[in-house]
Amino acid sequence: MNILVLGAGQLARMMALDGWVLELSLRAYDVGPKQVVDPLTKQIYPQSLNDAIAWADVITSEFEHIPYDVLETCEQSGKMYPDARAIKAGADRRLEKELLEQAQVANAPHLIVNDKIGFEQALTQLDLPLVLKSALAGYDGKGQWRLATLAEAEKLWPTLQAFLHDNPQQALIAEQMIPFDYEVSLVGARSHDGDIVSYPLALNHHHQGVLNLSIVDGSLPGALQQQAQQMFHAIAKQLNYVGVLAIEFFVVGERLLVNEIAPRVHNSGHWSQQGAFISQFDNHLRAVAGLPLGDTSLREPTAMVNILGEDTLDPAVYALPGCRVHWYGKDKRAGRKMGHINLSAPSREQLTEHITELARKLPAEQFPALHLYLQQD
Amino acid sequence: MNILVLGAGQLARMMALDGWVLELSLRAYDVGPKQVVDPLTKQIYPQSLNDAIAWADVITSEFEHIPYDVLETCEQSGKMYPDARAIKAGADRRLEKELLEQAQVANAPHLIVNDKIGFEQALTQLDLPLVLKSALAGYDGKGQWRLATLAEAEKLWPTLQAFLHDNPQQALIAEQMIPFDYEVSLVGARSHDGDIVSYPLALNHHHQGVLNLSIVDGSLPGALQQQAQQMFHAIAKQLNYVGVLAIEFFVVGERLLVNEIAPRVHNSGHWSQQGAFISQFDNHLRAVAGLPLGDTSLREPTAMVNILGEDTLDPAVYALPGCRVHWYGKDKRAGRKMGHINLSAPSREQLTEHITELARKLPAEQFPALHLYLQQD
Numbered sequence: 001m002n003i004l005v006l007g008a009g010q011l012a013r014m015m016a017l018d019g020w021v022l023e024l025s026l027r028a029y030d031v032g033p034k035q036v037v038d039p040l041t042k043q044i045y046p047q048s049l050n051d052a053i054a055w056a057d058v059i060t061s062e063f064e065h066i067p068y069d070v071l072e073t074c075e076q077s078g079k080m081y082p083d084a085r086a087i088k089a090g091a092d093r094r095l096e097k098e099l100l101e102q103a104q105v106a107n108a109p110h111l112i113v114n115d116k117i118g119f120e121q122a123l124t125q126l127d128l129p130l131v132l133k134s135a136l137a138g139y140d141g142k143g144q145w146r147l148a149t150l151a152e153a154e155k156l157w158p159t160l161q162a163f164l165h166d167n168p169q170q171a172l173i174a175e176q177m178i179p180f181d182y183e184v185s186l187v188g189a190r191s192h193d194g195d196i197v198s199y200p201l202a203l204n205h206h207h208q209g210v211l212n213l214s215i216v217d218g219s220l221p222g223a224l225q226q227q228a229q230q231m232f233h234a235i236a237k238q239l240n241y242v243g244v245l246a247i248e249f250f251v252v253g254e255r256l257l258v259n260e261i262a263p264r265v266h267n268s269g270h271w272s273q274q275g276a277f278i279s280q281f282d283n284h285l286r287a288v289a290g291l292p293l294g295d296t297s298l299r300e301p302t303a304m305v306n307i308l309g310e311d312t313l314d315p316a317v318y319a320l321p322g323c324r325v326h327w328y329g330k331d332k333r334a335g336r337k338m339g340h341i342n343l344s345a346p347s348r349e350q351l352t353e354h355i356t357e358l359a360r361k362l363p364a365e366q367f368p369a370l371h372l373y374l375q376q377d
Numbered sequence: 378m379n380i381l382v383l384g385a386g387q388l389a390r391m392m393a394l395d396g397w398v399l400e401l402s403l404r405a406y407d408v409g410p411k412q413v414v415d416p417l418t419k420q421i422y423p424q425s426l427n428d429a430i431a432w433a434d435v436i437t438s439e440f441e442h443i444p445y446d447v448l449e450t451c452e453q454s455g456k457m458y459p460d461a462r463a464i465k466a467g468a469d470r471r472l473e474k475e476l477l478e479q480a481q482v483a484n485a486p487h488l489i490v491n492d493k494i495g496f497e498q499a500l501t502q503l504d505l506p507l508v509l510k511s512a513l514a515g516y517d518g519k520g521q522w523r524l525a526t527l528a529e530a531e532k533l534w535p536t537l538q539a540f541l542h543d544n545p546q547q548a549l550i551a552e553q554m555i556p557f558d559y560e561v562s563l564v565g566a567r568s569h570d571g572d573i574v575s576y577p578l579a580l581n582h583h584h585q586g587v588l589n590l591s592i593v594d595g596s597l598p599g600a601l602q603q604q605a606q607q608m609f610h611a612i613a614k615q616l617n618y619v620g621v622l623a624i625e626f627f628v629v630g631e632r633l634l635v636n637e638i639a640p641r642v643h644n645s646g647h648w649s650q651q652g653a654f655i656s657q658f659d660n661h662l663r664a665v666a667g668l669p670l671g672d673t674s675l676r677e678p679t680a681m682v683n684i685l686g687e688d689t690l691d692p693a694v695y696a697l698p699g700c701r702v703h704w705y706g707k708d709k710r711a712g713r714k715m716g717h718i719n720l721s722a723p724s725r726e727q728l729t730e731h732i733t734e735l736a737r738k739l740p741a742e743q744f745p746a747l748h749l750y751l752q753q754d
Contacts, residue, residue: 017394020417023704040397040417274654277699277721292696299676299721319669322654327400344654344676 001289004029004052005039006070007062010328010337011265011281012039014273015062018282024289027052031066053077060243060288064090064263065137081192081242081288082263089239090263093135093173100258103238105231107258108250113172119160122174123153132160135171144209146177178257180250184220186228187269189244189283189293190236197283197293198229199276202268202304204248205369210308210335212369214268216275217301217348227256235261244269244284267306267337274324274342275302300344301351305358305370307339314361317341322354378666381406381429382416383447384439387705387714388642388658389416391650392439395659401666404429408443430454437620437665441467441640442514458569458619458665459640466616467640470512470550477635480615482608484635485627490549496537499551500530509537512548521586523554555634557627561597563605564646566621566660566670567613574660574670575606576653579645579681581625582746587685587712589746591645593652594678594725604633612638621646621661644683644714651701651719652679677721678728682735682747684716691738694718699731 001024005012008028016026016039028039029049036045036052045052049070053059059080064087075084089095100107111122113132122130128150134143147156160172183206188198201220205213228249235258236245246266248259269280278286278294286293307313307325311332318325320343327339343358345351356374364371378401382389385405393403393416405416406426413422413429422429426447430436436457441464452461466472477484488499490509499507505527511520524533537549560583565575578597582590605626612635613622623643625636646657655663655671663670684690684702688709695702697720704716720735722728733751741748 013397017397020390020394020706021701021703023706038418041415277651277701282701286695292692294695295698295700297698315669318663318671321672321674323672324398324654324659326398329397329400 001025001057002027002055003285003289004036004056004059004074005062006031006059006066006074008037008039008042009062010330011062013328014270014279014326015265015281015285016040018279019285022282022285022289022291024285027055028062029070031070049073053079058288060284061087062264064088066091082239082245083242086239086241086245086263090261091136093133093260094171096261097173099235099238099261103231103234105234105258106256108175108178110173110175113160113174114164116157116161119153119157119172119174123150126174126176129177131175131177132156132172133175134163134167135173136167136169178250178252178259180252180257182251183248183259184224184228184251184256185214185246185248185266185268186225186232187244187246187266187272187280188229188232188236188296189280189287190241191287191293192242192290194237195293196229196233196236197296198232199269199272199280199296200298201225201228202271204268205373207369207372210306211267212306212308212367213373214271214304215301215351216271216298216303217351218298219348221254223254224251224256231256231258239263243287244280267340268304270326270340271302271304271342272296273326274344275299300346301348302342302344303351303355305341305343305355305362305367306337307341308366309334309336309338310366311338313341317358317361320354320358320361321345323358378402378434379404379432380662380666381413381433381436381451382439383408383436383443383451385414385416385419386439387707388439390705391647391656391703392642392658392662393417395656396662399659399662399666399668401662404432405439406447408447426450430456435665437661438464439641441465443468459616459622460619463616463618463622463640467638468513470510470637471548473638474550476612476615476638480608480611482611482635483633485552485555487550487552490537490551491541493534493538496530496534496549496551500527503551503553506554508552508554509533509549510552511540511544512550513544513546555627555629555636557629557634559628560625560636561601561605561628561633562591562623562625562643562645563602563609564621564623564643564649564657565606565609565613565673566657566664567618568664568670569619569667571614572670573610573613574673575609576646576649576657576673577675578602578605579648581645582750584746584749587683588644589683589685589744590750591648591681592678592728593648593675593680594728595675596725598631600631601628601633608633608635616640620664621657644717645681647703647717648679648681648719649673650703651721652676677723678725679719679721680728680732682718682720682732682739682744683714684718685743686711686713686715687743688715690718694735694738697731697735697738698722700735 008030012028071084129148202214246262249256322344385407389405448461506525579591623639626633699721
C-alpha cells in the first residue's frame with residue numbers, strides 16, 4: 001500500500017521507519033519547496049503533488065500547518081485521513097475552539113478577538129490573567145502574549161492591533177489563564193470502523209513553550225485517564241477522525257481542560273516507541289491503512305527527553321540501561337528538535353534513578369526542564 | 378557515517394532501519410547481481426563495489442556466503458568488521474571447526490572427509506549415528522546427510538563421492554550426532570575496544586533444519602548462560618571479532634557444545650527488537666561504527682515466530698497483546714523467510730498463553746514448530 005504524508009519532518013521519518021516493517025510504502029510532500037521526497041533519504045521524486053496523489057492509496061499528514069489549496073486538492077481525492085476539517089481544526093484555534101464546544105469537552109473560557117471591541121469584551125467577560133494566542137500558525141509557544149492586569153492591557157493593545165492589521169486572515173483567541181497543576185496529553189488512534197485505542201496519559205514538562213520531557217509511569221489517577229479517553233472519544237467522533245490524534249490537557253485538581261489538539265502523531269507520544277509494543281507511528285499507519293490497531297498498553301515506566309539544538313551527546317548516554325537515542329538527521333540549529341532519548345525502567349523509582357543518571361550526562365543549559373524536574377522531585 | 382553491508386536481504390534491511398535512528402547511512406552490496414543498492418528501497422546506486430568501498434567508512438556483512446574475491450577486495454580497504462577470517466569461518470565448516478579447536482570450545486567429535494579413506498576413518502573413529510555436512514554453502518539443513526548404521530554407509534558413499542567429485546572445492550564434515558536435549562543460541566556483540574555484551578540465550582525450535590520459533594523467557598539455567606558467554610568470549614577473542622556474532626549450541630545435560638557460528642546478526646536474535654532495549658541490529662551497527670554498545674538485558678519473556686512462505690496473516694494477529702508483525706518486503710516463495718512475529722508477555726505463563734492464542738490464528742501447516750511446541754507443553 002502506498003501512503004503519501006503531507007510534511008517531510010521527523011514525524012514522517014519515524015512513520016516511514018515503522019512503515020517498512022508493515023510493508024507500507026511512504027512518500028512525503030514537503031509543502032515548502034513543493035516537492036515529493038523520500039521521508040528517510042529526502043531524495044526528490046520527479047513528480048507533482050497530483051502525481052503523488054494518484055500514486056497514493058492513502059494520504060495523511062505529519063503536521064497541521066498545510067496550505068489550504070494543498071489540503072483541498074488532497075481532500076478531493078477522497079483518500080485523506082484524517083480529513084481536511086480535522087487538520088484545519090488543529091491549525092486554526094478558532095476552528096479548534098468551535099470543535100471543542102461542539103464535542104462538549106471542557107476547555108478554558110475564551111473569546112475570539114478580531115478588533116478593539118472584541119479585546120474589551122475579553123477584558124470584561126473573562127477573568128485576568130489572560131493569554132492571547134494567534135489563531136493560526138502558533139506552536140511551541142510562538143505568537144502568544146500574556147496579560148496579567150488591566151493596566152497592561154492598554155500597553156499591549158497597540159502590539160495586538162498591529163498584529164491583526166498586518167495579518168488580516170488572523171484573529172486572536174483570548175483565553176483565561178488556567179492555574180493548572182500540571183500538563184498531560186493523550187495520544188490515541190481511531191480506525192475507519194470507529195475502533196479506538198489510546199495510550200496512557202503522558203505527563204509533560206515544557207520549557208519556554210517547548211516540550212522537554214514526557215513521563216509515562218502509570219502514576220496518574222485512573223479517573224484522569226478515563227476522563228481523557230471520554231474527551232478523546234467525543235472529539236474523534238465529532239470529526240469522524242481516522243488516524244492518531246493527540247490532545248493536550250491542563251490538569252486542575254481532578255478535572256481536565258483541553259488545552260489544544262494535534263491531528264497527528266505528537267512529540268509527547270514518542271515514548272511509545274519504547275514504552276509500548278506498537279508505537280504511535282505504527283498505530284497511525286495502521287489506522288489510515290485499515291490494518292487492525294495494535295497494543296497501546298504501558299510496558300514499563302518510560303520517559304522521553306527532547307534533544308534541542310544539539311547534534312552530539314556524551315557517548316556514555318548510549319550505554320545507559322533502558323536507554324535509546326533517536327536522531328532525526330537534521331542540521332544543527334539553536335532550539336531545533338534534533339532527536340530524543342527514550343528511557344525506561346522496571347519501576348517508577350528506578351525510572352527516576354535512570355533519569356537522574358541521564359541528567360548527569362546532559363548539560364542543564366541544553367536540557368533545562370529535565371534538571372528542573374529532578375530538583376522538584 | 379557511511380556503512381556498506383555485504384548482502385542485501387532482510388538482515389541488511391533491519392540493520393538499515395536501526396541505522397536511520399543512529400544517523401548512520403547504509404548501502405548494501407548484493408553479491409548476486411553485483412549491485413550496490415539501498416537496503417530498504419532496493420534502488421540501485423550507479424556505482425561499482427570499489428566506489429562503494431571508497432564511499433564507506435566501515436564495511437560489514439549480513440551473511441557469510443560471500444565470494445572470496447569480494448571479501449579480499451573489502452578486506453584490503455582496512456574497513457571491514459568483522460574481518461574476512463571471521464566471515465570465512467562462518468562459511469566454511471573446515472575453518473569453523475579449526476577455529477573452535479583453537480578457541481578450545483567444546484563441539485561435536487568430527488573428522489573432515491575428502492575421500493573414501495577419510496570416510497572410512499570417520500566410520501571407525503566416530504560413534505554412529507553421524508551427520509555429514511558439506512563444508513561450504515550449507516545452511517538451513519541443506520547439504521546434509523544422516524548415517525545411522527554401517528550398512529547405510531555403503532549405500533550413501535556413492536552420493537557423497539559424487540558430491541565431492543562434482544565440487545572439488547568442497548569437503549564433508551563427518552560429525553557425531555549429538556543426542557541433545559535442546560538447541561540454544563547466544564547473540565552478542567564485541568566492540569573495537571574488546572568490550573562484549575550478550576543477550577540472554579534463546580531456546581530455538583527448528584523444523585526440517587529451519588528455525589521456526591525462538592523463545593527467550595529467562596527460564597534457562599544461569600550456568601548455561603555463563604558457559605555460553607565464556608565460549609563467546611573465547612571465540613570472539615580468537616577472531617579479534619568486531620560486530621554481532623551468533624553461536625548456536627546443543628545442550629546436553631548441563632553442558633554446551635557449539636553447533637555452529639554465524640559471524641553476523643542472526644534469526645534467533647530477532648526477538649531482541651522487542652524483548653530488549655537495543656536490538657542485535659542496533660548493537661551490530663554500534664560495534665562496527667565505534668559507538669558504545671547498548672543494553673541487551675531481557676525486558677520481558679519474548680518469543681519470535683518465523684513467517685515462512687506466507688505473505689499474509691489473519692489480521693487479528695496484528696491486534697494481539699504484546700505482538701508485532703515484521704515483514705521483509707519479499708516476493709512470496711515456498712519456505713522463504715518472509716517476516717517474523719515478535720510476541721511478549723509479563724511472565725512465562727502469560728507468554729505461553731499468548732503463544733497459544735497466536736497459534737490459533739496461524740495454520741499448523743505453515744507454522745509446524747509452533748504447534749509442536751504447544752503440544753509438548
